[in-house]
Amino acid sequence: MAWHPFRNFGLKIAALGLGTGLWFTVSGPQVERNVTRVPVNYRNVPSAMEMTDQTETVDVHVRGTSNLISQIQPQQMTVVVDLAGQQAGWLELPVRADQVSAPIGVEVAQVDPGVVTLRLERSDASERTLEATTVTARNLGPGRQFQTEPETVAVTVRGSRAVLARLDPATVMAYIDVGGLGPGRHQVPVHADVGGTLTTLSVKPSSVSVLIR
Numbered sequence: 001m002a003w004h005p006f007r008n009f010g011l012k013i014a015a016l017g018l019g020t021g022l023w024f025t026v027s028g029p030q031v032e033r034n035v036t037r038v039p040v041n042y043r044n045v046p047s048a049m050e051m052t053d054q055t056e057t058v059d060v061h062v063r064g065t066s067n068l069i070s071q072i073q074p075q076q077m078t079v080v081v082d083l084a085g086q087q088a089g090w091l092e093l094p095v096r097a098d099q100v101s102a103p104i105g106v107e108v109a110q111v112d113p114g115v116v117t118l119r120l121e122r123s124d125a126s127e128r129t130l131e132a133t134t135v136t137a138r139n140l141g142p143g144r145q146f147q148t149e150p151e152t153v154a155v156t157v158r159g160s161r162a163v164l165a166r167l168d169p170a171t172v173m174a175y176i177d178v179g180g181l182g183p184g185r186h187q188v189p190v191h192a193d194v195g196g197t198l199t200t201l202s203v204k205p206s207s208v209s210v211l212i213r
Contacts, residue, residue, distance in 0.1 A: 029065065030064065031065070031069050031070075032069070033062055033072075034059055034061050035060045035061075035062055036074065038060045039056065039078055039079070040054070040058060041079065044082050044083050044084035045083050046083065046120065049088060049120050049121060049123055050120075050121055051119070051120060052121055053118060054119070055113075055116035055117055055118060058112060059112045060100055061109045062106050062109060064106045064107055068106055069106065072103065072106060079099055079100050080099050080101060081116055087120070090118075091120060092115050093115060094115050095113075095115060097111060099111075119162075121160050121161075121162040122160065122162070123160050126158070126164055127156055127157065127158050128156070128159075129156040130154065130155045130169045131154045133153055133155045133174040134151065134174065135151060135174045136174070137176055137178050137210070138177050138178070138179070139177055139179030144183075144213065145212070145213045146210055147210070147211045147213075148176065149208060149209045149210075149211075152174075153174050154204045155172055155174055156202045156203075157198045157199065157201060159198040160197070172193070172194050173192065174192050174203060175190070176188040177191070178210060178212060181210075183212050183213060185212075186210050187209055188208060188209075189206060190203045
């Protein structure tokens with residue numbers, strides 16, 4: 001068979017250029033960098049359990065070529081922690097470099113801290129009523145005053161028994177939105193802001209009379 005050195009000449013040039021570029025990419029000067037606030041992804045949370053107080057981010061020390069390392073962003077990496085088989089309670093789990101998912105060409109040297117902490121709690125739901133939650137006003141406007149009747153309401157929340165046992169009543173906010181209301185007396189619905197993993201079941205009474213001055 002005759003040899004045709006210039007057959008597919010354009011493709012050969014393109015392949016040579018790609019190979020050369022790749023060689024410079026992987027063989028350039030190596031640098032190191034500390035990437036902060038890399039997210040932690042928890043997998044296989046045991047059934048009937050929920051996480052609280054978990055480590056959200058860690059710092060990851062990486063090395064690689066300067067063009068790769070200088071451009072890497074925290075969201076391009078993930079620390080994977082497997083919770084399969086774990087029991088309820090406070091956990092301190094070691095994190096190794098091989099648990100970090102990073103872009104090709106980036107070497108993970110170290111994770112700081114080398115452990116993540118979290119609490120696993122049974123997610124059996126319970127309820128708790130906070131009888132005397134003070135009603136506050138939002139969007140009142142500068143220089144205005146308000147007074148509600150009644151001044152407090154009962155807020156019932158649902159969540160895991162462990163979370164409810166630690167709940168600080170001061171963190172549960174009952175409020176009315178008076179934006180757009182002028183001076184005088186108004187009947188306004190009451191809302192509750194419970195935050196976290198809790199759910200508001202009811203607010204009683206569901207509305208209050210508010211006097212705006």
